[in-house]
């Protein structure tokens with residue numbers, strides 16, 4: 367396995383590579399993957415049945431909940447032929463566990479004595495959970511002003527919390543300088559290696575075919591890119607005939623990937639309006655995707671373009687409505703995840719999709735994590 371920088375294209379061996387390139391760019395793992403239906407080990411728990419496709423094998427995994435293989439559920443009252451992928455049922459309540467299990471076990475294998483992360487949300491909870499399970503010292507750096515509610519799960523797992531005065535970016539910097547073992551989910555190249563498991567599960571659950579349309583949210587795009595790169599592996603290995611069309615949803619109030627997509631599509635005027643309206647405020651109830659400077663935004667845009675999909679931005683009002691409608695259909699999702707459903711409704715309204723469209727909607731985070739916020743939305 368080698369690591370390649372997305373900015374300067376410099377290559378690193380496993381021994382040389384840290385969590386990012388010396389130029390400040392993001393590292394991506396590059397390796398030859400031979401993976402077919404016959405390689406699936408059905409006797410393994412969860413996502414580990416596909417370990418032929420991973421950089422870590424099941425035998426390498428010291429800390430695992432048996433994560434993955436979450437249900438893909440048909441929604442009879444949906445507005446199209448809709449199925450929901452319930453990654454909200456992962457062990458710590460969000461899809462982040464797919465990336466965390468890969469990063470934490472990779473760092474352990476390389477001798478890390480403690481794990482450091484800088485998220486006060488789902489990724490922080492995920493890292494704290496795995497560290498508690500594996501009895502690994504864990505440090506989570508969070509902006510000091512963050513609401514207490516979001517930290518409850520992290521505290522319950524017993525992580526050492528470092529409040530940092532300043533922004534989300536200041537907290538990240540403090541974590542990166544603190545110790546070896548930085549597991550920053552927005553940076554570490556192993557994270558995406560884990561989220562590729564989503565593609566393999568959806569492929570098997572869709573009877574070993576590529577789904578037609580997948581709708582998901584993106585802050586830094588680790589879910590969208592995991593799906594995209596995973597299906598690329600399946601395409602290269604002759605396991606699917608095409609890629610699923612990928613629709614990526616952001617909140618209007620924080621939508622840098624949407625703007626980059628619109629600029630690339632030559633619709634700068636529309637994108638500019640959103641920039642003016644949103645970026646100053648940058649406050650959205652979809653807090654899990656409120657990232658002002660994503661380091662993989664260009665890769666998300668390219669992935670969406672390659673599949674013939676689109677990046678959308680949805681209003682706070684639409685996200686609130688999505689939370690309410692999902693609930694009435696039987697799905698309790700975090701506002702961040704519900705934004706994906708708001709995007710789907712928009713695609714149906716503008717006739718990009720119709721009632722006959724086959725759609726998989728990603729529910730990436732559990733509503734139980736955001737009871738207070740959802741309470742406000744439903745009144």
Ligand SMILES: [Zn+2]
Nearest residue numbers: 371374387389
């Ligand atoms: Zn570089």
